[in-house]
Amino acid sequence: MEPTSPRYDALMTNLRTRERDLIALTQDLIRIPTLNPPGENYRAICDYLDQRLRRMGFATEMIRAHDTPGDCDEYPRWNVVARREGRRAGDCVHFTSHIDVVEVGAGWTFDPFGGELHDGKIYGRGACDMKGGLAASIIAVEAFLGVCPDFAGAIEISGTADEESGGYGGVAYLAEKGYFSPQKVQHVIIPEPLQKDRVCLGHRGGWWAEIETFGEIAHGSMPFLGDCAIRHMGAVLDVFEDKLFPAMALRRTDMPVVPEGARSSTMNINSIHGGQRETPAGSTALPSHCVPDSCRIVIDRRYLVEESLDGVRDEIAGLLDGLKRDRPKFDYAMRELNHVIPSMTDRDAPVARTVAAAIAQVLGKPAEFVASPGSYDQKHIDRIGKLKNCVAYGPGLLELAHKPDEYVGVADMMDSAAVMAQSLATLLLPGPKNGETT
Ligand SMILES: [Zn+2]
Numbered sequence: 001m002e003p004t005s006p007r008y009d010a011l012m013t014n015l016r017t018r019e020r021d022l023i024a025l026t027q028d029l030i031r032i033p034t035l036n037p038p039g040e041n042y043r044a045i046c047d048y049l050d051q052r053l054r055r056m057g058f059a060t061e062m063i064r065a066h067d068t069p070g071d072c073d074e075y076p077r078w079n080v081v082a083r084r085e086g087r088r089a090g091d092c093v094h095f096t097s098h099i100d101v102v103e104v105g106a107g108w109t110f111d112p113f114g115g116e117l118h119d120g121k122i123y124g125r126g127a128c129d130m131k132g133g134l135a136a137s138i139i140a141v142e143a144f145l146g147v148c149p150d151f152a153g154a155i156e157i158s159g160t161a162d163e164e165s166g167g168y169g170g171v172a173y174l175a176e177k178g179y180f181s182p183q184k185v186q187h188v189i190i191p192e193p194l195q196k197d198r199v200c201l202g203h204r205g206g207w208w209a210e211i212e213t214f215g216e217i218a219h220g221s222m223p224f225l226g227d228c229a230i231r232h233m234g235a236v237l238d239v240f241e242d243k244l245f246p247a248m249a250l251r252r253t254d255m256p257v258v259p260e261g262a263r264s265s266t267m268n269i270n271s272i273h274g275g276q277r278e279t280p281a282g283s284t285a286l287p288s289h290c291v292p293d294s295c296r297i298v299i300d301r302r303y304l305v306e307e308s309l310d311g312v313r314d315e316i317a318g319l320l321d322g323l324k325r326d327r328p329k330f331d332y333a334m335r336e337l338n339h340v341i342p343s344m345t346d347r348d349a350p351v352a353r354t355v356a357a358a359i360a361q362v363l364g365k366p367a368e369f370v371a372s373p374g375s376y377d378q379k380h381i382d383r384i385g386k387l388k389n390c391v392a393y394g395p396g397l398l399e400l401a402h403k404p405d406e407y408v409g410v411a412d413m414m415d416s417a418a419v420m421a422q423s424l425a426t427l428l429l430p431g432p433k434n435g436e437t438t
Contacts, residue, residue: 001425003361007147011421015143015414022139022413023122025052027115029131030124036100036164039075045099046080049159056142058082058157063177065161068169077161077169081179083154084145086428090153091186093351093427095141095420096377097134098163098170101126107404121407129401132408133191133394133416134159140420151428156185163377166338171377172384180385187351187389187427189420192376193396193408196416197363199355200392203372203379204257205303205342207312208270210335211236211320212296220289227329230274233295235327239319240267247315253304255344255371262373265307270298298337302373305342340375343382349389350427358422363415372398393419 001008032045050060065077083092102125104112110123117123122132141155158179160170174180180188194200213233218226248265257263274295279285303312316334323330345352347369359367372392381390395416396408 001422001429001431008422008425011143011147011425012418014146015139015418015421018139018143019410019414022135022417023117023410025138026122026127026132026135026408026413027117029135030115030122030127031113033113034100034126035103036162037070037103039070039077039100039162039169042078042099042161043076046078046159049080049099049157050082052138053080053082053157056084056145058084063174065169065173068162068173070162070165071169077173079158079160079170079174081156081158081174083156086151086153086155087149088152090151091427092154092156092184093187093189093424094156094158094180094185095137095189095191096158096160096171097130097137097191098161098167098377099134099159100162100164100170101129101131102164102402105402105404110405117410120410122410123405123407125406127406127408128193128396129398129406130192130394130396132396132413133193136395136413136417137189137191137420140417140424143417144421144424148425148429151424152430153428155424155428160377166340167377167380172380175380175384180381180387182385182387185385185387187354188381188387188391189351189355189423190377190390190392191394191416191420192372192392193394193398193401194370194372194392195397196395196412196419197359197365198368198370198393199347199352199359200370200372201347201352202255202305202344203342203375204253204255204262204305205307205309205340206375207301207303207309207339208298208337209301209316210296210298210337212294212333212335214331214333215291215293215295217293218291220291223291226291226293229292229295232327232330232332233272233274233297235323235330236297236320236332237269239323243319244315251304251307253306255305256369257371257373259373262302265304266302268300270300272297303342305344309339309341340379341383343375343378344371345378345388345391349391351389351423352391354423354426355391355393355419358419358426362418362422
């Protein structure tokens, strides 16, 4: 829809009348504490969304992800999927948001589940990641339906479980059940907080593993009679410092990952533990004298779309095997804990082009294409759903996610809702699409 057309004006005017509703909706969502873990109140928030979306003429389904991690009668993994058909056949645009939030943590000055509005910002756990994005997409759809009831195709909105713990009881489950098959859905927008002027094309991959080194227990006064597993782990860390980290830093991706530092391969060492169990805080017990026979680390290796998972695994195994050859008595075990594939949508894909053009039209400046250092639900839509036409686009600053005093700006939500509504107009109304010549 041209920004000069009367219908565009009507859409933007309609949207502006909904600001108070957007604030109230965001507050309502924040006030349902959907903490994950353990996965609280998923049913309550799905019921809330179900009622709202049915009022808008959506057909809704409640789907419990049975037998996925964490699903149990006390903490069932509920999802809601809503669909509204247009007047004629056409493409389906799906907005998918996760309903769960991470733990609160210390350092808050606002009530984390109060949804307080202060200076144009709404505060609370999940405000930015990503209840603000969910609310903006609902308001965008409502405004679009108000002005363009004659649209073609279909609109879907889903609220999904467990993204913060991998999405297995959420988008991955729905994708396995066919909810993201390319026959059913053609365009997916994930309103994660990537900033209102950015289109996020994808994310890096991740591989998590535990590495254990072994030794032999002996009396601490005669360590030469045993074999210290922690010293062996020291050798592992040395070889990582000398060889792995410099090699990873040299690898650069063509993906537009932000921040810049994440355009290389990276690895975090999450934890290290060796020797005797730590004593509880406040304990006055003294250490016993033992040579440790085991030391474990957990690594979090983020890899680039240009790397392969096998290459990532083999590189680390190769360094450890080298130590096994060269270092007396060195032995190790490596256990994979989890992995997720990188995902990258082409910037010429219809949904990417459409959202970018809508940003330029609504905000009057060119969109920035970015990719995310950490992963989100796109990996499941890509790998399981086999749907490549997916981007993340939503209000809020990623830097605020998971922090104390998390907030989302009302003006940012309104702007993103305008971009989403304009994207719907481009994808679901007749007329030339972005990039097509008339
Ligand atoms: Zn999120």
